[in-house]
Amino acid sequence: MNLVGTGRTADVWALDDARVLRRYRDGRSAEPEAELLRHLHAHGFPVPPMHLVDGPEMTLGRVGGPTMLHALSTGGLDLHTAARIVLDLHALLHAVPPRGPGEAILHMDLHPDNVLLGPDGPVLIDWCNAIEGPPGLDLAMTAVILGQVAVDGPFAEGAAAFARPFIAASPSLLPHLDNALAHRAADPHQSAAELAALPRAADFIRAAAG
Ligand SMILES: Nc1ncnc2c1ncn2[C@@H]1O[C@H](COP(=O)(O)OP(=O)(O)OP(=O)(O)O)[C@@H](O)[C@H]1O
Ligand SMILES: [Mg+2]
Numbered sequence: 001m002n003l004v005g006t007g008r009t010a011d012v013w014a015l016d017d018a019r020v021l022r023r024y025r026d027g028r029s030a031e032p033e034a035e036l037l038r039h040l041h042a043h044g045f046p047v048p049p050m051h052l053v054d055g056p057e058m059t060l061g062r063v064g065g066p067t068m069l070h071a072l073s074t075g076g077l078d079l080h081t082a083a084r085i086v087l088d089l090h091a092l093l094h095a096v097p098p099r100g101p102g103e104a105i106l107h108m109d110l111h112p113d114n115v116l117l118g119p120d121g122p123v124l125i126d127w128c129n130a131i132e133g134p135p136g137l138d139l140a141m142t143a144v145i146l147g148q149v150a151v152d153g154p155f156a157e158g159a160a161a162f163a164r165p166f167i168a169a170s171p172s173l174l175p176h177l178d179n180a181l182a183h184r185a186a187d188p189h190q191s192a193a194e195l196a197a198l199p200r201a202a203d204f205i206r207a208a209a210g
Pocket of ligand 1: 004005006007008009010011012020022048060061062063064067113114116125126127128
């Protein structure tokens with residue numbers, strides 16, 4: 001099997017041209033995520049089709065196309081179009097009826113490395129952090145993730161240019177910023193450098209919100 005992707009929580013292999021196998025490294029059940037994918041697919045939200053789930057493994061439809069991050073890095077996609085796609089994905093997701101008592105389904109990790117640009121349009125992957133809650137919290141989480149990259153490291157300039165129009169277009173995130181920062185601080189996959197960047201990310205977001 002050909003490894004096509006490896007993130008912080010899962011490994012992804014190509015089974016063939018049409019299917020990938022995604023396996024949680026910590027052995028947790030993929031069943032809750034599979035159920036969410038079925039629900040989102042049934043409501044017309046762009047997720048990879050879910051074929052099979054077995055313990056920590058899911059067989060998913062393979063999206064033929066680069067991640068949004070890759071397309072940005074090669075110049076195949078401009079920052080404003082990318083920021084608009086991320087805003088549109090938030091709006092579309094938050095219009096899907098939740099299954100539980102929460103206000104909306106939130107992805108909570110909606111950033112350019114979790115958007116695949118498929119032949120039929122953008123597809124949102126990596127649903128392991130999804131919860132239900134207020135849409136502004138999901139927008140705030142995207143702002144925090146972008147803000148962390150915007151204040152540190154080699155991609156700071158590009159991330160800041162991406163984040164500013166996204167934040168300026170999303171005033172409803174501000175009341176949820178502290179909650180999003182707390183979620184991020186509690187994420188066990190965050191490195192010491194990423195945690196250290198959080199206060200500066202918060203300042204960046206407040207300044208970008210104007
Ligand atoms: N359905 C799919 N079709 C094609 N490629 C995929 C698909 N799902 C995942 N990938 C590839 O695998 C990579 C990792 O997938 P994913 O983001 O789901 O893993 P993760 O371990 O949860 O990542 P993270 O580090 O963001 O937590 C993606 O960036 C993408 O390149
Ligand atoms: Mg990912």
